[in-house]
Amino acid sequence: MDRKRLIAIITVVTLIIAGIGVGMWRSRHHDTAARATPTVQATTRRATPKATPTPAISAQDAAALATRFEHAARDWGADPNAAVTDNATLAAQRVPDRLDRTAFSQVSTITPADVNADSPSADCAGDPDAVLCKAHPTRLAYWRDNWYELGARLDGDPKTTVNHDGTVTTTGRLNLIAWANTTGAATVPGYWGYSPRTWSLDYTDTLTVKGGKVTAWRTTQPGWLAAPMTGDWSADPLSQIPADSTQTDTPVPGDLPDLGLDPDPGLAVMANNADTTGQAWIDILAKVAPGQTDEQGNDRSDDQRLSEQDYERLVGGD
Structure with a gap:
């Protein structure tokens, strides 16, 4: 084999080996890059900052909020x-002519019931232009024209317990009062009888707190007399007065009022x-009994004293 041919063969073999080497290098480099890419991406994903969660309300603040809520929801x-x-x-x-929700909205996002104080009254069913609807456009207006006095107050602040799940349990007592009108009230010269019904209810509530406000509650006393902001105002007040409520007859000085x-x-x-x-009435009846004189010793006029018949009836309680 001559020298030139040998050199040509060596050159070809060298080029072939070099080509194979470059191909293998590219293959290894591609595999390495492919394997490295997910690692870079994964590292990038892990490095992405997460949104900072809203700090939870402290137990002390949650208890204070629960107390404010109970007063706003029930008083x-x-x-x-x-x-x-x-x-x-x-x-x-x-009874107020409107239900002020200002204090309640400051501590809660709970919405009123479907039938609430501002809902159309039953007098508006089918005809919002009816005379009775104009007189009683809302549930509150209707009940207000049938009951002179309705209301409630917490008997002190509730006891609060902040639970492990972030809810707050409140327990306490609520005092309520109801009085309709003067029909059948006792009357004597210078006095009339005021006899509302009063009662107390024990409640246990579980409050959900988010964003510094009460967003939900479960209550053992949901009636609107006890929970006017969230209760169903279609219920008759009479149905919410317990049979064991207290009713006394208190003499009030003055003429029988026009309500x-x-x-x-x-x-x-x-x-x-x-x-x-009762003793209060006995003392008053003694002053206006037949034949009694006034404080100056003068005979009382007929409109300042009772007849014999009325005196006997009232003293006897008949």
Whole structure:
């Protein structure tokens, strides 16, 4: 073999070997790059910062919020603890003409029931232009024209327990009052009988707290007299007064007041207790008994004293 041919063969073999080497290098480099790419991507995903969660409300703040919520959800209307000593103090006990939700909305996102204080009254069914609908456009307006006095107050602040799941349990007692009108009330010269019904309810509630407000609650006392902000206002107040409620007959100085109600004649309301046998009434009856004189020793006029018949009836409680 001559020298030139040998050199040509060596050159060809060298080129072939070089080509194979380059191909193998490219293959290994491609595999390495392919394997490295997910690692880079995974590292990038792990490095992406997560959204900072909203800090949970402290146990102390949750308990304080629960207390504010219970007052805002339940305190409303007439005050069961207020003393009615004359017709002026009675006027302060009137059912409000609107339900103020300001305090409640500051501590809660819970929405009212489908039938709430501002819902159309039953008088508006089918004809919103009816005369009765205009007189009683809302549920509150309807009940207000049939009941002079409705309301509730917490009996002190509730006991609160912050649970492990972040909910808050509240327990406590609620005092309530209801009084419809003066029909059948006891009357004597210079006095009339005020006899509302009062009662107490124990409640246990579980509150869900998110974002610094109560977003849900489960309550053992959902009736609207006890929970006006969330209760169903279609329920008759009379059905919410327990049979063991207390009713006393308190003499109030002054003439029998004109309450200005426009009641539904077909609606049953609570009856008054015309019992005049209590000591307060006995003392008053003694002043206006037949033959009694006034503080100056003068004979009382007929409109300032009782007849023999009325005196015997009232003293006997008949």
